[in-house]
Amino acid sequence: MKYAKTVALVAGSVATLGAAAPASAAATPTAPRISLTTGVNELTSTVPRIPDRVVNPVVDMVGETGASAREDVESSADTVTGVADAAAPLLGGLPLGG
Secondary structure (H helix, E strand, O other): OHHHHHHHHHHHHHHHHHHHHHHHHHHOOOOOOOOHHHHHHHHHHHOOOOOHHHHHHHHHHHHHHHHHHHHHHHHHHHHHHHHHHHOOOEEOOEEOOO
8 A cells, every 4th residue: 555655655756846947948938049140240249340451452353353354245145246247047947038
């Protein structure tokens, strides 16, 4: 009889702890609440500032390279258009009668 009472007491204690545990666990968050914006702001606040005298020449060089590439593409496109206009009109790779 003593064993049955001991088992009942242990089972009751475990049931009571199990019923109380979710309420106490739900009250406290397990991890800090961090949003993407907060994380990015934290990272950018710790990055050292690069002086403008270093950044500006690089930005200018990239802009000049982009402008030069655009001019080259436009020149190539004009050449291709000129060749296509000078060629006989084709339909499916065959010349049209004309």
